[in-house]
Amino acid sequence: MNLFLFDDDTVPLPPITTSQAVQRVLSVFDALSRGLGPAPLVRLRCREDVLVDAKAVDERVRLGERLPLVGTLVAAPDEPVVVGRLAQAGAVVAGHTVPGSPSPGSEARVETLSKLDALLVTEPPAGCRGVVGFVPTRGLLPTSDSGVTTVLARDAAVAQQVAAAVTGPDPRAGSRGFSRHWPESVRLSAGEHPRVGVPDRPFLAALAPMDAARLLATADTLRVAGALTNEVELSGGGADGICRRRAAHALQYHDAILLPLGSGACSLSRLVTHLDTAAMLLPLRFDGGVGLLTKPFDDQVVLDLAGLLTGSQAPRPYPDVGVRLIAFGSFLRGQPRAVDLERVGARFTGFATTSRHYRLMLLEQDPPEAGVVPARGAAEGGPLLGEEWLLAPAALGEFVAHLPAPMRLGTVDLADGTSSLAILCDPAAARHGADLTAWECWRAYLRHLSAVRPAAVRAGS
Structure with a gap:
């Protein structure tokens, strides 16, 4: 064995650090040694095996991999499909839940989770004391039968993220498994007034x-x-x-x-x-x-x-699928045609700004309406503020099928360099309308109208 000696003044030793996943595992087993470990419905794995898994997760993070469940400690049924998907998402499976737990009529409490972040159990509890329980649609999570799986967690966001990591067709379906797929028309929201x-x-x-x-x-x-x-x-x-x-x-x-x-x-x-x-x-x-x-x-x-x-909400919907659509004019939230998007289960996900190649035109309709059309050049256009919605593929088809004239589906370039489907207007219908591009947003123009109309009424009185 070769020994290499370094000058401490030129090559300092790196500091000793304990990574996130490993630190969490150590805290669980330390609590266990002091009698503060998981409830009886969890059968912990060997400490050394769990630490090996935790170190593997931290190494993946060090190499730049983005893991949705990094540092999350989970107990789950001893099912290879479930355990494998949790590990792939960056979770550390610290133990296995006992089949049939919690027993019907029992209550899930904060102590049930102990130092863990989430448990996957095969029976919904009769009560939740400080614990959230998410029961996904039967068959979305792999199970050995047609039973239901409940994800117990400290908040709804963690429960959803754990469920999302496990969700997917069960390769055992057709034998002893039970598996279902998301429908093409899945609703991603119930709108502002469920x-x-x-x-x-x-x-x-x-x-x-x-x-x-x-x-x-x-x-x-x-x-x-x-x-x-x-x-x-x-x-x-x-x-x-x-x-x-x-x-x-x-x-x-x-x-x-x-x-x-x-x-x-x-x-x-x-x-x-x-x-x-x-x-x-x-x-x-x-x-x-x-x-x-x-x-x-x-x-x-x-x-x-x-x-x-x-007050707990995951950043992405469940399922994390859909088609992005940019809405303008009366399709903005709170405007008359926003209900057309809500009717098909579309989900509002934020705001979006176009590049400077579009114009906002007033249409001669009652009630007033505005449409977005391409500009002949950047000098004639401007950035327009719209809303970003997410729709399931079949929901988008249904929405477009009922899209009233002169509106049509098109594509817009956004300020961030990406492009997206959008609700645009037939340029011929907007040819004689007033140009509202300077307002940049339909809502801004409506606020302007609400301010000038009372003044006009006072001036005429």
Whole structure:
């Protein structure tokens, strides 16, 4: 063995550092040695094996790989497909959840997670004390049967990100697995005013007073946030079959139903295991809980509602797919035709500015409308502010099929150098309209009108 000696003045030794994933693993096993480890429903893996996985994650990060779950500690069923996908996303699987946990009727508590960030279990708990539970549509996450998987986490964003990492067709489907694909028309949002069903008064009267009060308080919060709520008939449905039929009927006319957790026939914990749905179990400080039930593949809808209630929202939708569309004029949020985008489940994702090669033209219509057309040169155009929406492929087709004249689908160049599909206008229809390009945005022009019209009325009086 060759020994090389270095002059300490010329080659200083690098500092000793402990990377993020490794540090998290060390803290878990240190807590375990002091009796503060994961709850009994988690069977921890060998400490050395977990540290090897954590060091591999940190090395991938050092090499520049971007991992959505880097540093996230998870316990999951001992399923190769699930464990492999979590590891690929940068999570460290510290242990395996015991099959059948939590047992029906049990409650998930903060202590259930201990030092871990998320657990994947095969039964939804009857209550969540300080813990969020996300139940994706049955079959989106690989399972060894047709059961449901619940992702327990400290907040909704982590639960969604863990679920997204595992989501995908199960290669075992057709044998012992059960797998489903996202539909082409999947909704990515319920819009600014989602419709939420709230159990009727007789149903609430049969609950414990504290449970009924929590449910009504949650409904009030949703209304303040813009949701449209109304009563749905669930009372008298004590039998499982009756309650399932009533809940399924209510979901046909609502984006979600607000329900108590628990073990009763009409509890969310029971319904989600018997109906084809997605759900969100919301955290409470005390026992029990409330949750939101939605139609299959409306997972992002229920995640949005949970975001309104908890303040936790992942940066990307679930599923993270779709076509980008730039909207202008009356298709902006709060304007008359924005409902056409919301109707097909489009999701507002932010603002976008075009290059200087476009003009905003006033159309001679009632109510007033504006359209975007290409400019003959940069000197005649200007940057225009629009809104960016995300649509599923089939939803885009449906939206375009109902796009009223003179609007049409086109492509715009954006200020950041990218291009995108956009709602443009037939140049012939805008030929004689006033040029509003100097305002840069339809809303700015409308604010101008609202300011000058009262002044004109006062001058004429």
